[in-house]
Amino acid sequence: MSAPRFRAALAVVVALAVTGLAGCGGDDPAGPQPGGSGGATTVSGNLTVLAAASLTESFTRIGRDFEAAHPGTTVTFSFAGSSALATQINQGAPADVFASAAPATMRTVTDAGNGAGSPTTFVRNQLVIAVPKGNPHGVTGLTDLTKPDAKVALCAEQVPCGAAATKALDAAGVTLTPVTLEQDVKAALAKVKLGEVDAALVYRTDVRAAAADVDGVEFPESSGAVNDYPIVVLKNAPNKPAARAFVDHVLSDTGRAVLTEAGFQVP
C-alpha cells in the first residue's frame, strides 16, 4: 500500500474515532453551507463548538441564546478536556470554534496552523478549594490541605487545572501529597461530591455549578495562577460566518453576563 493511500485510509479511521469520541455526529462538514459572506443576520446552518469541560454550563446557555438570536442555526457542543479537544482538532476533527481552558493548549492548535486568526481571551478562571458542603473539616487555606490525614484530589499536571494548581501551590510555597491526580476538573470535583476526598483544587466556576453539593474556599495564592480562556475560529471551519458570529456573541455583553454569573471573571 502506497504512503498517500495509507494516509487517506488512516485519516478515515481517525475521523471515525474522533467523531465517536466527540459524540457530536450529525452535521456534514463537507456539505454546502447556505448563507456565507453576509453579516450576522444571514448566519445559519450547523455550528460545531469544541469547548473546555469547565464551560459546559455557561456555553450551553450561550448556545441557546445564540440559536434564538440567529434562527436557522443549530449549535452542537463537544465538551471535554481542552487537551483532548486540541488533539482532535489537530487530527482533523471537523469543528468551527475552539474554546480552551488554557493558552498553552490553544497554542498547540494555533502552532499547528489550525486557527483562523489569533485567539481572544474571553474569560479568566481562578482556583478555589472545593470542600464537602458545610466544610466539615474547617478548611480555610492551602496549609490545611497539607495535614497528614487530609485526602486531597488535584488535577493531573497535564490538564490545565492541574497546571494551575501546581502554579498556585508553588506560589504559596506549599507541598502537599494528593491521593489522586484526576484526569479533569469535573472528575476531581466528583471525588469531593462523593466524599472520597476532603478537598480538591478546582475552578471557581465548577464549585458554583455544583453549589448544591460542595462549598468553595477562596485562597489568596490563586491569584498567582489565573487561567486565561482563549477562543478561536478554526481554520477549517465548515461554517466560518456562524463561527465568527458565535465568538462575537461570547464576547458580547449578553455572553459575558452569562459567564460572569457562572463564576468567571471577564478581562
Place this chain on the structure above:
Amino acid sequence: MTLLDDVASPAPAAPPRRPRRTGRVPVALLLPAALGLLFLVLPLAGLLVRAPWSTLPQRLTEPGVLTALRLSVVTATAATLLCLALGVPLAWLLARVDFPGRRVVRALVTVPLVLPPVVGGVALLLVFGRRGLLGGWLDSTFGVTLPFTTTGVVLAEAFVAMPFLVIAVEGALRGADGRYEEAAATLGASRWTTFTHVTLPLVAPGIAAGAVLCWARALGEFGATITFAGNFPGRTQTMPLAVYLALETDLQAAIVLSLVLLTVSVVILASLRDRWISGP
C-alpha cells in the same frame, strides 16, 4: 430382527475419511473477512507509523513508563486471580445448579459488560468508597480504605473483567459432558471431589481462555480504574491511565506508551495461547 441378525450382518465399514476441502474460498466470505481484519489492524498500523521511532529508546527509559507498566501487569494478574477464585465457582453455579432466578443472576453477571466502566467505577465508590455501603464499615472496623489504593485498582479491574471469565467458563461447563460427573459420582466421588478432579480438568481449556480474556480486559481497563482508584503514579496509575494523561499534552508519548502496552500484551497472550489454549 432375529437373534442371528447380529452375527450375520457384516461389520459396518468405517466411512472413508473425506479429505479436507481445499477448493476456492468464496468471495462473499473472503471480502468481509479481509475488511474485518483490515479494520482491526489498520489502527494498530497507524500507531506504528506515527510512533516517534527516533526518540523511542529515551522515552522508554523514562522511569514513569516502567512503573506504570509494572503496576499494570501486577494488578491485571491479581485481578485475574481474583476473578478465577470467584468467577469459576460462579460459572459452575450458573451452569450446573438449577436454582430459581438463575436467568436473572446470569443477566446480572453480564451487567459490567454493558455498563460504561466509568459508571462501574462510580458504583464501586458507592459501595466500597469512604461513605459507601461497605466502605464505611470496612474503614471503621478494619481501617481498610480501598479508593486510591492499588487494591482498589485490582477491584476495579476485576469488576470489569470478571464477566469475560464467567461467560467463558460457563460456556465451557455447558459444553462439557455432564455425564462424566455422573460417572465420577458412581465411582464414589463427592460433588467437591468431582468438581476438582473431573470437572475442572475437563474445562481447563475454557478456564484458560477465560482467564486470558479476563487478563487482557483488566490490562486495558481505564474508566472504572480512574474513577474508583484515581490516578497516582506508582500506586494507581496503570498504563491506560498514563496513556490517557499523556494524550493531554504529548500525543507521541501516548503512542509510545500504547505501543509498550500493546507489545507486552501481545507477547504474553501469544505465549499463553501456545501453552494452554489448543490452537490450530
Place this chain on the structure above:
Amino acid sequence: MTADLTVRGATPRVGAPLLDARLVVERRSFRLDLPLAVHAGEVVALLGPNGAGKTTALRALAGLLPLSDGHLTLAGRDLDRPGRRLWSPPERRPIGVVFQDYLLFPHLTALDNVAFGPRRQGLRRRAARERAAGWLDRMGLADHARSRPRHLSGGQAQRVALARALAVEPALLLLDEPLAALDARTRLDTRAQLQRHLAAHPGATLLVTHDPLDALVLADRLVIVEDGRVVQEGDAATITAQPRTDYVARLVGLNLYRGHATGHTVALAGGFELTTGDAHDGDVFVAFPPSAVALHAARPDGSPRNTWPTTIGGVQRHGDNLRVQLAGPIEVAADVTPLAAAHLRLAPGRPVWAAVKATETRAYPAAPPARDARTDR
C-alpha cells in the same frame, strides 16, 4: 433357535436376593414400574425396545435419578425408599456402572481411570494404583496402563470401563448397552471376554440392552420390559420358546398370535383359524417360525391344514434367505430361499398362497406372567 448359542444355564437361586427393588419412576407421561430381584453371582439382563424404561431403571439404581415410589434395597441396605424419605446419593452406593460410551475421563490415563474409584474409597495413591494395575492386568490391558482413553481402541476402552467399575468392588454391577458402541467384529471378542468377567463377579449384575444376543449370551435370566412394565421374564430357553408379546416374538424371530383354543383349533381375533399341533382349551399363544411358512403361486395340493390366500407386503434380505411380509388376513413373516423367490417372482402386491403345517406351530397357555401377581408389596 438357541441351539447354536452359548447360553448360560439358569442356575436356581436360593435365599434372599442381593438386590431387591421395585423401581417406580414417574416422569411426565411415562411411568416405570419395575420389580427386580438379582441374587449374588447372578447376571440379569433387562431387555426391551428403545423407550421402554431400561435406562431410567439403570439411572434409578445408580442414584442418578430418585425413585418416585417403591424401594431399592441392596445387600440389606435401603438405598432409596421414598416412603421413608430414605435416599443415598450415587457416591455412597456400592454400585459400579459401565456406561454405554464408557465415559472414561479423558484427562486421566487408563490406570488412573481405574484407580479413581479406589482412591475415593480412601486408598492411598499407591495402593489404588496397584489395585488398578491388577484389574488392568486381568483385562489383558497391562500394556495400556499409561494410555489416555483417546488412544485406546473401542474394545480396550470397554474393558478399561469394566475394570474401573469392578475396581470399587461393587455389590451391584450395572452395564448400560456395554457392547453397543463396538463394531460387530470387536463385539464378538469383547462379548466373550465380558461373559468371563461377569461370571467371575461375586456380586449381582444387571445388564441393560436392546440386543437379544448380548442378553442371551451374558445373562442367566432375562427381564423383558415394554413401556415401563415387565412383560416377560425367565431364562433364555423359556423366553425363546414361548414369547408372550410381539416384541419378544420379533426378538426371537417367531410369528406370534393370541387366540382361543378349542382342541387343535385356535380362533384368532377377526375370525381367522389356525390348526395347531398342541391341543389346548382356553386362551393361548400360537407361535411358528417364518421358515415354517411355505409360499405357493397357486393353491397347494395335498392341502396342509393351514392354507390361505394372501398378498405380498414387502420383501427384505434376511441372512441367506429373503423374508417376506404377508398382508392379511393375519400378518405373517415368511422366509423363502432366493431360488423359490425367483420362481414365485415375488413382488409387493402379488397374490400368493401361504401354508403352515400344524406340526410346526406351538401353542401354549396365555396365562398372565407369574410376576404380575406380586408387583404390589
